[in-house]
Amino acid sequence: EAGVTQFPSHSVIEKGQTVTLRCDPISGHDNLYWYRRVMGKEIKFLLHFVKESKQDESGMPNNRFLAERTGGTYSTLKVQPAELEDSGVYFCASSQDGLVVNEQFFGPGTRLTVL
Amino acid sequence: QKEVEQDPGPLSVPEGAIVSLNCTYSNSAFQYFMWYRQYSRKGPELLMYTYSSGNKEDGRFTAQVDKSSKYISLFIRDSQPSDSATYLCAIQGAQKLVFGQGTRLTINP
Numbered sequence: 001e002a003g004v005t006q007f008p009s010h011s012v013i014e015k016g017q018t019v020t021l022r023c024d025p026i027s028g029h030d031n032l033y034w035y036r037r038v039m040g041k042e043i044k045f046l047l048h049f050v051k052e053s054k055q056d057e058s059g060m061p062n063n064r065f066l067a068e069r070t071g072g073t074y075s076t077l078k079v080q081p082a083e084l085e086d087s088g089v090y091f092c093a094s095s096q097d098g099l100v101v102n103e104q105f106f107g108p109g110t111r112l113t114v115l
Numbered sequence: 116q117k118e119v120e121q122d123p124g125p126l127s128v129p130e131g132a133i134v135s136l137n138c139t140y141s142n143s144a145f146q147y148f149m150w151y152r153q154y155s156r157k158g159p160e161l162l163m164y165t166y167s168s169g170n171k172e173d174g175r176f177t178a179q180v181d182k183s184s185k186y187i188s189l190f191i192r193d194s195q196p197s198d199s200a201t202y203l204c205a206i207q208g209a210q211k212l213v214f215g216q217g218t219r220l221t222i223n224p
Contacts, residue, residue: 004158033211042119043159043203045211056211091158101147101166102207106158 004107012113018080021110025094038088082114121215134191138204138215147207150189152200194222
């Protein structure tokens with residue numbers, strides 16, 4: 001079974017540009033999460049989808065970040081316009097619904113560098 | 116104050132040593148405590164989890180939670196070079212995970 005996949009693996013852009021990250025969760029997983037790790041800091045939660053609905057977006061840093069999950073399958077995270085402090089590794093995770101222990105399966109991450 | 120505190124290390128030990136990794140947390144409402152392992156250029160993968168207080172053993176790995184002191188530990192016995200990775204403690208808060216900073220561990224042959 002394929003795991004969580006993310007594209008691209010690396011992205012280098014200039015300040016002010018737009019970048020779109022994509023995540024394909026494990027098939028059948030209704031829960032999809034975005035996390036971010038800024039250099040030297042812990043992995044931090046950004047938001048959580050259940051199917052196509054945003055369940056919790058309390059971790060989104062500001063309105064330059066837009067996440068979508070059309071059709072409840074893959075998700076995109078757009079940063080527009082990118083700032084220097086947006087650099088980091090963006091992880092996507094997915095999990096099944098209805099379980100007591102929320103085992104989240106992570107993708108390999110997208111390393112974003114904003115110059 | 117961070118919700119989960121973890122010493123980032125790095126920690127380097129010889130092969131065969133017993134490794135102790137630790138975290139503290141601040142919110143006493145947390146019930147599920149997890150340890151994730153992350154190899155370089157990969158995403159975190161769940162190693163084991165514990166519910167409430169107590170111990171849980173899985174092969175060479177033992178997870179321990181002391182809710183009275185808000186302290187969680189992971190012990191690795193007979194450590195192997197293949198155990199070299201970053202170990203992250205995580206607390207399940209509702210649906211989201213709250214991570215510690217991660218401890219980079221190296222096992223030297």
